[in-house]
Amino acid sequence: MMDTRVTDTRAKGTGAGSGRWPATAVFFLNGLTLSTAIARQPSLKSEHHLADGQVGALGLLFAVAAIVSMQFVGPLVARVGSRPVLRVSLVVMPLLLALVGLAGGFGALAAANTALGAVHGTTDAAMNAHAVAVERRGRRRILSGCHAAWSVSAVVASLATAGLSRAGVPLTAHFVGAAVVLVVGGLVLGPLLLPAAADRGSVPAPARRGSARGTRGAGGGWSxxxxxxxxxxxxxxxxxxxxxxxxxxxxxxxxxxxxxxxxxxxxxxxxxxxxxxxxxxxxxxxxxxxxxxxxxxxxxxxxxxxxxxxxxxxxxxxxxxxxxxxxxxxxxxxxxxxxxxxxxxxxxxxxxxxxxxxxxxxxxxxxxxxxxxxxxxxxxxxxxxxxxxxxxxxTRLPRSLPVPEPAPAEMAHR
Missing domain, CATH: 1.20.1250.20 (MFS general substrate transporter like domains)
Known part of the structure; x- marks a missing residue:
């Protein structure tokens, strides 16, 4: 039985349904959204006549909002799965990018930037959780490739920003145009992500036994x-x-x-x-x-x-x-x-x-x-x-990925 499960999970890790490429694409879309916002910071500062202190305040609001939102992502993903969270955040995040471009004053800009930070923090935590679930499900490492996609997205965004800036494209048009492309990408990508059962399969056995719902482990674990x-x-x-x-x-x-x-x-x-x-x-x-x-x-x-x-x-x-x-x-x-x-x-x-x-x-x-x-x-x-x-x-790391216990749906199927 154990050998069969290992064979099954390895097959999932290499097959079309492994979830590797959709998970990698999530990192690319998230990085493209954030890097577009970062690359246009000089234009944002100039168009809104912001002082250095105001730019710093925007960055602080973004980061604090991201950190606060992360505190709620774990229990949320444990309850509903990372796919529903990412399907929403991959659409909302580009819309907020467009809202940053459309903001008329510092107050509106700060509000939109704070919301963008919160959704980015949600996406960041959920996408890494999803990638971990893909790794455990397929027993194949993918996280380095996922982070490589994020790095590539930063290069793409910086090059696109340089070209559009030289062409005289306004910041608002850039953000709105990018948002349209990114929303379409998020809508296409969402259904391709692994279902919530993959996240439940990534809960370590002791945590899963701690609660019938498999979420009680969310409160402890500060080893x-x-x-x-x-x-x-x-x-x-x-x-x-x-x-x-x-x-x-x-x-x-x-x-x-x-x-x-x-x-x-x-x-x-x-x-x-x-x-x-x-x-x-x-x-x-x-x-x-x-x-x-x-x-x-x-x-x-x-x-x-x-x-x-x-x-x-x-x-x-x-x-x-x-x-x-x-x-x-x-x-x-x-x-x-x-x-x-x-x-x-x-x-x-x-x-x-x-x-x-x-x-x-x-x-x-x-x-x-x-x-x-x-x-x-x-x-x-x-x-x-x-x-x-x-x-x-x-730093001590485990040498290999564990064999995940099958999700209830998989057990019933077998």
């Missing part, structure tokens, strides 16, 4: 191992935020390069990250998640060391590329491990873990700035080296 993974996620996002937010500033201020060359730090990091994410799932399947995670963390630390400690600008840019390559597998593997947490549903674990990572996104750039005021930017970035090394060496 030492889970908190350690959460703190590792926070540390990773602090390091990533430092590279993306402060890497160009470091090259310009500390290495004296031009603004144009300094910006290539972000391109190099994103390029290295995207390239390795494409093959990250295969690496983890072949060598095991613990080895790949440890190697990725060490490579990222080496890259950061080269970027910060070398005096040659070209070598620094190459260092950021190496850092991005090493960092590429760390977060997807952590999400996959969190989905196997005992004592709670996968959706609840993922939404809680996403809160940890968003804390790193929020606190990282600011913390680096405060520390740089006291110790200098070079020393501050160098201080992240032991952080990356500690995450690489101390």
């Amino acid at each position: 030492r191992a889970f908190v350690a993974l959460g703190l590792a996620g926070t540390a990773l996002m602090v390091c990533e935020g430092a590279a993306l937010g402060w890497g160009p500033i470091f090259l310009h201020d500390s290495r004296g390069v031009s603004l144009g060359l300094a910006a290539t730090a972000v391109t190099a990091y994103a390029g290295g990250q995207t390239a390795v994410r494409v093959v990250g799932d295969r690496l983890a399947t072949r060598y095991g998640a613990p080895k790949v995670f440890r190697a990725g963390g060490l490579v990222a630390a080496v890259g950061l060391g080269v970027a910060v400690l070398t005096a040659e600008p070209a070598a620094s840019v190459a260092g950021f590329a190496v850092m991005g390559a090493g960092m590429s597998v760390l977060l997807p593997l952590a999400f996959s491990a969190v989905g196997q947490a005992q004592g709670m549903s996968a959706a609840t674990a993922v939404s809680r873990f996403t809160t940890f990572t968003y804390a790193g996104v929020l606190l990282g750039p600011a913390a680096v700035g405060w520390a740089a005021e006291l110790a200098g930017l070079t020393r501050t970035l160098a201080a992240l080296l032991p952080v990356l090394l500690a995450v690489a060496v101390l």
Whole structure:
């Protein structure tokens, strides 16, 4: 019986109904929506005559709304499944993007941006929960590929924004046009996602036995191992935020390069990250998640060391590329491990873990700035080296994906 179930799940992982490509497409659509909004920030600031403080306030409202919404996603997905949540959010999120473009004043802009943040947070947690369910159902790693799709969407959005801006397309027309395309994409993609039974199949057995409904595990699960993974996620996002937010500033201020060359730090990091994410799932399947995670963390630390400690600008840019390559597998593997947490549903674990990572996104750039005021930017970035090394060496991940228990519908079918 056990051998049959393993064979069935592996077949699902490679067949047309595995859910891999729809799950990957969700990451692409979500990334395309958010990256479009981010890439147009300069236009938004100019058209609304916003002060720097107002732009910062909009970013804070967005992030806080996303974090708050994440607290409700786990129980919601455990109750109704990730597909219904994503079918709604993939349509509502582009509509809110259009609303941001149509907003007439700062108050309306803040309200629309806050709503966009809340729906993005919902989508972010639900899509990672859905990807975890696809992994467990098919016993095939897909999360690195999903995050690669998000990275690709950021490149697509930035290139599209650059072209439309040069062509003189107004921000409102851009957002409304993008919303139409994204809504159509969401409507087409929604029915292709795995049904709610897949999410129930991703609940660890102890949590499932804790309640007839399979949702009681949503309230507990704050084990030492889970908190350690959460703190590792926070540390990773602090390091990533430092590279993306402060890497160009470091090259310009500390290495004296031009603004144009300094910006290539972000391109190099994103390029290295995207390239390795494409093959990250295969690496983890072949060598095991613990080895790949440890190697990725060490490579990222080496890259950061080269970027910060070398005096040659070209070598620094190459260092950021190496850092991005090493960092590429760390977060997807952590999400996959969190989905196997005992004592709670996968959706609840993922939404809680996403809160940890968003804390790193929020606190990282600011913390680096405060520390740089006291110790200098070079020393501050160098201080992240032991952080990356500690995450690489101390984080414990399961080697393989567990065999999921069949959902009630599958049991009845058999």
